[in-house]
Amino acid sequence: MKYDAIIIGAGVGGLSCAAKLANYNKKVLVVEKIHHIGGTSHIFHRGDFYFPMGPLSFSYPDLVDQMLKSVGIKEEISYNRSHFQLISPNIDIIYSKQLKHLQKDLIEKYPEEEKGLNSFFSLLNEIIDNIHDIYEWNPDYAIKQNSGNLFEKSSKSLNEKYNLVKKYSEMPSKEILNEEIKNSTLIRLLGSQGTYEPVMSMLHLGYMWNVMSEKGIWFPSCGIHGINKLLYNSIISNGGQIKLNTPIREIIIENGTIRGVKTENAVEFFSDYIISNADYKTTFLKLINKEQLSSDFYNLIKNNSYTGSEFCVYLGINPEKVDLDKARADHLFYRKDIIEEDNIDDKNEIRSGKFRNKEIEICFWSEKAKDSVPEDRKSLILRVNFPYELMKDWRIGVKKRKDGYQSYKEKLAQKLIKTVENILPGLSNSIVKMEIATPLTYQDWGKRFRGSIAGWSRDLEKVQGFDSELFIQTPIENLLMVGLYAAKELFLGGYPTSMYTGKLAADWIIKQN
Incomplete structure (x- = not known):
């Protein structure tokens, strides 16, 4: 069977694209490498708690609603605004006003x-x-x-x-x-x-x-994963197909023309249009034969930088055992010390779990997702930038680690918690549930290239040589890109930008036909 379009990846960019195409009666196939939709815009459960894998909120809720309605989704979603506080040695301020x-x-x-x-x-x-x-x-x-x-x-x-x-x-x-x-x-x-x-x-x-x-940055009443589910239902109800646990080995290109995709099990699916919701480096450095690309384009993708990765600790807590008085917003960024880089060995500090000079994000998750915790409990998430290079040697294969990895990440988690206790006294003794994610988690479970979490680098000097702001179109005709990495900058914030690129890709295909 030949499809009107094949989408690689069921992240929100891919789902949005597929939903729009299916709504226009296109024969659509979405192939997803892992066992669930949404990519890192998903949740996981630990006991009676559930936590988010990735994004915690998003901006432009009116545009998100508009894009959902454009694919026939009629469910009403309400939104609560998230606020952000910064505590450092020199300032304590809510800056989201x-x-x-x-x-x-x-x-x-x-x-x-x-x-x-x-x-x-x-x-x-x-x-x-x-x-x-x-x-x-x-x-x-x-x-x-x-x-x-x-x-x-x-x-x-x-x-x-x-x-x-x-x-x-x-x-x-x-x-x-x-x-x-x-x-x-x-x-x-x-x-x-x-x-x-x-x-x-x-x-x-x-x-x-x-x-x-x-x-503003907002949290939807159905949860971000709930929006993914609405898109999934829209695709299925309009005759689209979604195949989970179906990793792609190769994008099939013959004489510069898109033909389809080949799975890891050597099954081939055919279409004149391929939309990749994988990132650029995965798509062009791993799924496409290098001979199909110009050396200039190949090196452009290879040499430009993504955002880095992070270390994340998910905590279920007994709120009676911790002092939360210093928190005045549902997102708190905390930095204990500010030491100039010339005066500190930053990599060795973070490798050994010294987070004093790092900015730590503290999200009071259960204040946003009230149903994510059992009665009389709360949850929070601690996140801190953590270079992939400092964790990569623990990885010996996909979801395989050297001995000692578990104890190492637990030690890092305890040291991160101890640092946060400077503003949340008693946190260690309040913990009833804990899970830990490292850059390797984002790489192997989130399928993020080297654990990258948020698109292309924000550093002006690390993303150069592109002649456009959107990277949806590619040098290969009818191969389109969607998602976080299909835009140079997240001009709508992460989640809406991913949705928007999916919408644009679908609109372009519809106009061609």
């Missing part, structure tokens, strides 16, 4: 920086005013059609907006912040939404603050 309120708070805390803050926020607001709906007007955020772009840069106002976006996509935010502001705590907060030195462009920083403060 509207920018005008954040600006006022910061001027009150740092009156000597008023002039610089006003100047920076003026620029930030100008950027956000131009990018909050960028997908509606900017041709770089659409798929190019045979007849040209979906949007034309025709009017003077659109040309001005386009040029502004281009300008700030190439301008390091660190330069702007260092010109306007002297206080290093402020520079780090405004440049990273945390405690790290700014590394991203002003455009990317604008996306981040738009999502965090203006649009």
